[in-house]
Amino acid sequence: MTARNISRFWEWGRKIICVGRNYADHAKELKNAIPTEPVLFLKPPSAYVREGSPILVPLYSSNLHHEVELGVVIGKGGTAIPQSTAMEHVAGYALCLDMTARDIQDECKSKGLPWTLAKAFNTSCPVSDFIPKERIPDPGNVKLWLKVNDQLRQSGCTSQMIFSVPYLISYISDFISLEEGDLILTGTPEGVSAVQEHDELQAGIEDIVMMNFKVERPDH
Numbered sequence: 077m078t079a080r081n082i083s084r085f086w087e088w089g090r091k092i093i094c095v096g097r098n099y100a101d102h103a104k105e106l107k108n109a110i111p112t113e114p115v116l117f118l119k120p121p122s123a124y125v126r127e128g129s130p131i132l133v134p135l136y137s138s139n140l141h142h143e144v145e146l147g148v149v150i151g152k153g154g155t156a157i158p159q160s161t162a163m164e165h166v167a168g169y170a171l172c173l174d175m176t177a178r179d180i181q182d183e184c185k186s187k188g189l190p191w192t193l194a195k196a197f198n199t200s201c202p203v204s205d206f207i208p209k210e211r212i213p214d215p216g217n218v219k220l221w222l223k224v225n226d227q228l229r230q231s232g233c234t235s236q237m238i239f240s241v242p243y244l245i246s247y248i249s250d251f252i253s254l255e256e257g258d259l260i261l262t263g264t265p266e267g268v269s270a271v272q273e274h275d276e277l278q279a280g281i282e283d284i285v286m287m288n289f290k291v292e293r294p295d296h
């Protein structure tokens with residue numbers, strides 16, 4: 077068997093754990109309360125999409141939003157990981173989009189139902205190339221941005237996160253054991269907005285990574 081390479085973590089079939097409402101400005105723009113504990117949800121590995129393939133608008137949604145986020149790639153698994161050693165479990169990072177069918181999420185919220193169809197559909201997790209840990213010495217201070225058709229929509233810094241990367245690793249691993257190849261999406265800054273078929277999305281982390289995706293409607 078060929079050895080798996082963490083720099084292609086999206087091929088491993090591991091889980092994607094997402095943190096919501098981790099930026100106060102984004103919580104406010106959606107009229108959500110500022111959380112006192114991380115809000116968690118999951119995406120399946122089938123949510124991954126890579127540059128060269130399109131983001132597909134789910135047929136049941138007419139309000140698909142972009143959310144640009146820092147992703148943390150787990151290199152060493154663990155349960156109940158203390159904050160003090162949490163960074164030893166990080167292999168690297170990726171720039172990620174948490175694509176969200178906002179109309180469906182609003183409906184689920186109003187009915188008290190889970191967000192699965194709003195957040196976990198195929199292509200709901202576009203990811204950049206793997207960024208080795210050394211390239212981001214402080215994940216609590218990196219700038220993220222996202223443009224739609226060349227217009228800047230999101231620009232934020234991870235220093236605005238309510239819960240830090242070590243805190244999130246420790247918190248999540250108390251309830252959900254982390255495994256090598258897992259990805260944590262750390263939440264989005266303000267500026268989320270709707271995308272349409274044929275839109276071109278471009279996103280980046282400083283001069284470290286950049287990625288481009290086109291939005292399409294599936295033909296079935």
Ligand SMILES: CC(=O)CC(=O)C(=O)O
Pocket residue numbers: 094095096097098099102106108143174176262263264
């Ligand atoms: C309200 C949300 O969709 C939460 C979320 O995903 C975030 O990044 O914040």
Ligand SMILES: [Mg+2]
Pocket residue numbers: 094095096143145174263264
């Ligand atoms: Mg999100």
